[in-house]
Amino acid sequence: MSQGGMPSARLREPAHRVSPRAVRYWVVNSALGGVVGWAVMFAIAWFLPEHAWWAVGLRWLFVLGMAANVVEVVLEPTIRYRRTRWEVADGKVFVQTGWLSRDQRIAPLSRVQTVDTHRGAIMRLYGLANITVTTASAAGPITIPALDSDLADRVTAELARITGQTRGDAT
Numbered sequence: 001m002s003q004g005g006m007p008s009a010r011l012r013e014p015a016h017r018v019s020p021r022a023v024r025y026w027v028v029n030s031a032l033g034g035v036v037g038w039a040v041m042f043a044i045a046w047f048l049p050e051h052a053w054w055a056v057g058l059r060w061l062f063v064l065g066m067a068a069n070v071v072e073v074v075l076e077p078t079i080r081y082r083r084t085r086w087e088v089a090d091g092k093v094f095v096q097t098g099w100l101s102r103d104q105r106i107a108p109l110s111r112v113q114t115v116d117t118h119r120g121a122i123m124r125l126y127g128l129a130n131i132t133v134t135t136a137s138a139a140g141p142i143t144i145p146a147l148d149s150d151l152a153d154r155v156t157a158e159l160a161r162i163t164g165q166t167r168g169d170a171t
Helices: 021-046 053-074 076-083 121-125 149-164
Strands: 085-089 092-097 103-108 112-118 128-135 142-148
Touching: 021 053, 021 076, 021 121, 021 128, 021 142, 053 076, 076 092, 085 149, 092 142, 112 149, 121 128, 128 149, 142 149
Parallel strands: none
Antiparallel strands: 085 092, 092 103, 112 128, 128 142
């Protein structure tokens, strides 16, 4: 028992991992974002006056920004892959995401309003897709990230079939 007399129950992890190609996709995505950020910071740092007191601070900010991006490119994708899991079973969609913190979202299929598949340009290069499940929840939609495109199509079709059989207006 935990505090307040409530039984302590630990939520199990969802059953499925995302595609292993998600790691390379997340590396490329972070690196591309970093290159743009580095270019902007470098241009600002390059044109700063040599001896202005605030220029030194901005240069250090540039170095810290570069270090943060390196961590994002090197560590985040692997940790994110290990922690990101999903499952559609027992009348619910269950997703766990995060790399610094862990978020778990569960939505009953009876509350699903729309199911969308998204394939960005870089995602298509890696054969990946995201599934977004919109429910009547104030917390917003649930996204199952970085699935193999074929699997995403099958899961989307299955969710559409299941939710199409549910009576009511999903509210």
